[in-house]
Amino acid sequence: MADLSVNFAGIRAPNPFWLASAPPTNSGMQVHRAFEHGWGGAVWKTIGAPVLNISNRYGGLSLGGQRLVAINNVELISDRPLEVNLREIAEVKRMWPDRALIVSAMVDADPKAWREIVMQIEDTGADGIELNYGCPQGMSERGMGAAVGQVPEMCQLNTHWVTSVTRLPVIVKLTPNVTHITDPAHAALAGGAHALSLINTINSVMKVDLDTLLVTPSIGGQATHGGYAGPAVKPIALHMLSELMCDPTVRASGVPICGMGGIQTWRDAAEFLLLGASALQVCTAAMHYGYRIIEDFVDGLSNWMDDKGFATLADVTGRSLPQMSSFGGLDLGYQAVARIDPDKCIQCDLCYVACNDTAHQCIDLYSPEGVKVNPGFNVRDGGKQVAQGRATPVVREPDCVGCALCANVCPVDGCIEMVSVPSGRPSVTWDQLTATRPAVTQEWAAMEAYRKEAGIEIH
Amino acid sequence: MERSSPAVPEPEVYRFQEALPPLTAHEATVEAHRCLYCYDAPCMQACPTHIDIPSFIRKISTGNLRGSGRVILEANFLGATCARVCPVQELCEGACVLGKDHTPIQIGRLQRYATDHIFERGVQVFTPSPPTGRSVAVIGSGPAGISVSAELAKLGHRVTLFERRELGGGLSTYGIIGLREPVEVSLREVEAVQNLGVEVRTGVELTDREGLDVLLSQYDAVFLGLGLGAVPALGIPGEEAVLDGLTVIEASKVEPWRLKVGPLALGKRVVVIGAGNTAIDAATVGRRHGAEVEIVYRRTEHEMTAYRHEYEFALHEGVRFTFLTQPVGVEVEDGRVTGLRCVRMSLGVADASGRPRPEPVPGSEFVIPCDTVIAAIGQEKPALAAQLGLALENGYIQVDDGLQTSLPRVYAGGDCIRVRGSASTVMAVQDGKLAAASIHAALMASPVAAD
Ligand SMILES: Cc1cc2nc3c(=O)[nH]c(=O)nc-3n(C[C@H](O)[C@H](O)[C@H](O)COP(=O)(O)OP(=O)(O)OC[C@H]3O[C@@H](n4cnc5c(N)ncnc54)[C@H](O)[C@@H]3O)c2cc1C
Ligand SMILES: Cc1cc2nc3c(=O)[nH]c(=O)nc-3n(C[C@H](O)[C@H](O)[C@H](O)COP(=O)(O)O)c2cc1C
Ligand code: SF4
Ligand code: SF4
Ligand code: SF4
Numbered sequence: 001m002a003d004l005s006v007n008f009a010g011i012r013a014p015n016p017f018w019l020a021s022a023p024p025t026n027s028g029m030q031v032h033r034a035f036e037h038g039w040g041g042a043v044w045k046t047i048g049a050p051v052l053n054i055s056n057r058y059g060g061l062s063l064g065g066q067r068l069v070a071i072n073n074v075e076l077i078s079d080r081p082l083e084v085n086l087r088e089i090a091e092v093k094r095m096w097p098d099r100a101l102i103v104s105a106m107v108d109a110d111p112k113a114w115r116e117i118v119m120q121i122e123d124t125g126a127d128g129i130e131l132n133y134g135c136p137q138g139m140s141e142r143g144m145g146a147a148v149g150q151v152p153e154m155c156q157l158n159t160h161w162v163t164s165v166t167r168l169p170v171i172v173k174l175t176p177n178v179t180h181i182t183d184p185a186h187a188a189l190a191g192g193a194h195a196l197s198l199i200n201t202i203n204s205v206m207k208v209d210l211d212t213l214l215v216t217p218s219i220g221g222q223a224t225h226g227g228y229a230g231p232a233v234k235p236i237a238l239h240m241l242s243e244l245m246c247d248p249t250v251r252a253s254g255v256p257i258c259g260m261g262g263i264q265t266w267r268d269a270a271e272f273l274l275l276g277a278s279a280l281q282v283c284t285a286a287m288h289y290g291y292r293i294i295e296d297f298v299d300g301l302s303n304w305m306d307d308k309g310f311a312t313l314a315d316v317t318g319r320s321l322p323q324m325s326s327f328g329g330l331d332l333g334y335q336a337v338a339r340i341d342p343d344k345c346i347q348c349d350l351c352y353v354a355c356n357d358t359a360h361q362c363i364d365l366y367s368p369e370g371v372k373v374n375p376g377f378n379v380r381d382g383g384k385q386v387a388q389g390r391a392t393p394v395v396r397e398p399d400c401v402g403c404a405l406c407a408n409v410c411p412v413d414g415c416i417e418m419v420s421v422p423s424g425r426p427s428v429t430w431d432q433l434t435a436t437r438p439a440v441t442q443e444w445a446a447m448e449a450y451r452k453e454a455g456i457e458i459h
Numbered sequence: 460m461e462r463s464s465p466a467v468p469e470p471e472v473y474r475f476q477e478a479l480p481p482l483t484a485h486e487a488t489v490e491a492h493r494c495l496y497c498y499d500a501p502c503m504q505a506c507p508t509h510i511d512i513p514s515f516i517r518k519i520s521t522g523n524l525r526g527s528g529r530v531i532l533e534a535n536f537l538g539a540t541c542a543r544v545c546p547v548q549e550l551c552e553g554a555c556v557l558g559k560d561h562t563p564i565q566i567g568r569l570q571r572y573a574t575d576h577i578f579e580r581g582v583q584v585f586t587p588s589p590p591t592g593r594s595v596a597v598i599g600s601g602p603a604g605i606s607v608s609a610e611l612a613k614l615g616h617r618v619t620l621f622e623r624r625e626l627g628g629g630l631s632t633y634g635i636i637g638l639r640e641p642v643e644v645s646l647r648e649v650e651a652v653q654n655l656g657v658e659v660r661t662g663v664e665l666t667d668r669e670g671l672d673v674l675l676s677q678y679d680a681v682f683l684g685l686g687l688g689a690v691p692a693l694g695i696p697g698e699e700a701v702l703d704g705l706t707v708i709e710a711s712k713v714e715p716w717r718l719k720v721g722p723l724a725l726g727k728r729v730v731v732i733g734a735g736n737t738a739i740d741a742a743t744v745g746r747r748h749g750a751e752v753e754i755v756y757r758r759t760e761h762e763m764t765a766y767r768h769e770y771e772f773a774l775h776e777g778v779r780f781t782f783l784t785q786p787v788g789v790e791v792e793d794g795r796v797t798g799l800r801c802v803r804m805s806l807g808v809a810d811a812s813g814r815p816r817p818e819p820v821p822g823s824e825f826v827i828p829c830d831t832v833i834a835a836i837g838q839e840k841p842a843l844a845a846q847l848g849l850a851l852e853n854g855y856i857q858v859d860d861g862l863q864t865s866l867p868r869v870y871a872g873g874d875c876i877r878v879r880g881s882a883s884t885v886m887a888v889q890d891g892k893l894a895a896a897s898i899h900a901a902l903m904a905s906p907v908a909a910d
Contacts, residue, residue, distance in 0.1 A: 349498035349500075377503075382889075384550060
């Protein structure tokens with residue numbers, strides 16, 4: 001069985017699955033129960049400045065009848081009294097010495113305020129501090145949260161105020177509501193951060209109710225933007241994670257990154273690990289299904305690691321990163337074409353209509369007798385037997401640009417495969433072309449000439 | 460048979476609920492999302508009325524129920540009946556691409572969900588076109604008659620629908636058991652055709668050629684949607700004591716008390732003769748009235764004309780089947796049935812229909828003790844057709860591709876022309892559409908007759 005234990009910037013835990021700072025970690029009783037279920041760690045719901053929360057603070061995104069594909073919240077940091085939180089943190093840590101217990105904090109941008117809260121956190125015996133620079137509403141309007149995370153100078157300064165007064169590892173939690181995620185990351189590193197975590201929630205307006213015309217969630221007839229999280233944000237989180245992991249400054253610093261944003265199953269978790277995360281946090285999935293999901297997180301991940309022959313998390317972390325490149329570094333000579341497995345095909349014709357209407361018109365329909373046919377049917381026919389003589393889609397490979405749209409719409413797993421074929425074209429990247437033959441990448445006439453020379457035909 | 464006021468009150472328990480409950484909004488949404496929205500979809504091709512199934516299902520998934528109902532009713536005015544009675548396993552659901560390795564989409568139940576939305580809210584889906592000045596008489600208010608009337612009325616023709624029974628709807632009202640379709644559903648469809656301006660005149664029967672000629676002098680065209688006749692005679696001694704399966708089913712729908720008292724009262728042990736869908740329905744009625752029910756059929760399970768899913772439904776309902784058994788007489792004592800005398804059969808060589816011919820096993824006579832015998836061996840061919848002087852094909856009304864009979868301006872559709880294939884509601888509906896299209900083309904090609 002694979003070893004799932006982690007040592008993240010000196011913070012140890014039996015597994016990399018930690019509850020993110022959010023409602024699942026709101027109180028000692030909750031975190032205690034979460035640990036009983038097997039969570040490897042928890043980041044306490046952010047404590048700090050005094051707040052008042054409002055009612056009706058969540059909005060959910062449903063897709064295809066599936067609830068909570070994403071959640072949006074207009075919730076602030078913890079509204080429980082500070083000393084109650086601190087007392088419970090100390091109690092939970094005493095009871096669970098082997099688990100990672102990290103305290104998320106957010107106070108006014110003032111060194112005194114930070115020093116005070118840091119001292120209080122240290123007194124609890126917690127394993128680390130996470131600086132919440134993400135809260136996209138409410139707190140940011142008061143100069144905290146995203147207001148810090150979005151301004152690199154503030155980010156560096158606030159981080160420095162903390163790292164200079166504590167012996168605990170300091171994790172800076174980044175907000176995704178920025179143009180370049182590397183800017184606040186560099187600032188955090190300059191401020192002395194020992195680790196980074198991302199992503200916090202994304203600015204969002206969830207929806208408008210078509211019956212009442214109310215923007216949802218409606219707070220007494222009024223609404224505001226909130227933070228977006230859950231399965232739908234995963235690709236954005238993976239992008240930001242890989243951006244950081246490929247950034248030379250971040251790499252040189254050697255700080256680990258705790259990944260989160262849309263982790264709903266162990267599979268999502270494995271993807272974060274492969275793109276460089278060394279620990280993980282989960283919020284929405286736990287809010288949707290409860291703490292019990294940890295069982296399959298641990299079970300599924302360790303089974304997968306056993307199957308793949310990975311003994312420790314270090315074997316997994318960052319393993320897929322070398323593939324990450326930029327557009328200019330991709331091989332323009334590479335060619336893939338779609339190939340349909342007629343035995344798996346159920347003849348829904350979704351690939352046909354997708355390619356025909358919105359790709360490159362290179363899927364044809366063939367009757368069982370091998371005759372090319374058009375879609376359509378006989379109005380005087382009926383009965384289930386009509387399905388028997390149904391035509392099958394076939395790709396005209398020479399005309400296929402390999403866009404992979406059909407493979408993405410096909411509802412049958414493994415039915416349409418994108419296969420590599422020899423292209424007969426030179427293997428070259430855009431960057432190489434630009435360096436060696438600048439005219440080709442700047443003038444259409446030169447581009448046309450190059451295409452002719454390289455045998456590239458555009459349909 | 461007497462039709463006086465009920466001797467027993469009509470308690471709710473006699474009114475059977477539909478076997479399947481309606482889908483809840485959440486179930487419908489989830490099921491609708493499971494549909495792949497196939498292109499050139501096979502389910503749509505397999506539907507005899509070619510409802511755009513992927514579109515109506517997608518509209519359910521987007522919450523556009525009015526639009527969904529419209530898509531269904533545009534292709535099939537009796538979409539609410541068809542949603543309940545269609546043998547979907549043989550039609551749309553049987554062709555669903557998810558049927559190969561998965562569970563096909565529950566198209567019938569989704570269709571019911573969307574059409575219920577329309578009917579429960581009284582949504583008016585169609586607006587008739589401006590009057591064309593042409594008029595059509597339709598005989599018979601079954602699915603064929605209602606379908607043709609609706610399509611013609613939508614096109615702006617003046618339609619009068621004549622029905623000999625007290626209630627409209629044909630077999631949807633009187634013949635399809637309440638477990639599948641409650642009477643209200645078919646009556647709502649009669650109402651819907653009235654809302655399109657069709658005049659429905661019940662209690663009026665076309666009886667002879669003279670009547671047809673009168674109609675032809677008053678209307679520009681006549682459509683015959685006569686359906687079929689009663690259950691044919693068995694030709695065995697004691698026949699008088701046998702109940703007609705169609706009458707039993709009819710009573711179960713419109714006057715359930717009649718199955719408790721009087722000549723139609725069902726006993727504790729019921730034997731049903733026949734092995735088609737009607738026999739299964741009659742047997743189901745018997746079971747739901749608390750009787751022990753046995754179906755006797757002279758061939759085997761493999762030759763039954765009932766659909767497989769109907770057979771399984773009957774087994775599930777607790778109906779027993781006795782195969783290779785031929786009734787030869789009804790045992791009657793003091794005017795009461797005491798048993799059904801039968802003989803065992805064995806299968807011989809194949810007959811003209813390709814099915815092995817059953818032959819009696821000598822000396823194998825025996826009696827099945829029972830107190831009710833129901834015959835459900837199909838329906839007689841349309842007897843009126845010959846009297847009207849129409850050309851027949853194998854006893855059914857002969858029609859051309861445009862559903863015109865041998866008489867000019869006279870069209871026919873539904874069960875009364877179903878020479879081939881098993882008669883079904885949806886095919887009657889499609890006949891109505893095809894006939895309406897050819898009647899419309901013919902009427903618009905000729906000038907409006909001066910009054
Ligand atoms: C017991 C039973 C169960 C069935 N179950 C199913 C099922 O589950 N699914 C399915 O698809 N199909 C089923 N069918 C078949 C289906 O009901 C018929 O195919 C369908 O009703 C045919 O429609 P129609 O309009 O041709 O005839 P009908 O529904 O028979 O309607 C004919 C109408 O014409 C009227 N009429 C006849 N002669 C005259 C006249 N001279 N003057 C005035 N009015 C007249 C009749 O009173 C009747 O109302 C079943 C049939 C039976 C008997
Ligand atoms: C209701 C709610 C409240 C949250 N509150 C906080 C918070 O107080 N502090 C914080 O750092 N992040 C907070 N977050 C963000 C989460 O910790 C996490 O970064 C985000 O939800 C992405 O992870 P997920 O997709 O697993 O939910 C909150 C998220 C939600 C949904
Ligand atoms: S890969 Fe793109 S171009 Fe090729 S068949 Fe599929 S949809 Fe068409
Ligand atoms: S999308 Fe897939 S299953 Fe559907 S027709 Fe195309 S290849 Fe077949
Ligand atoms: S065949 Fe099945 S999946 Fe495809 S459109 Fe029809 S109901 Fe939907």
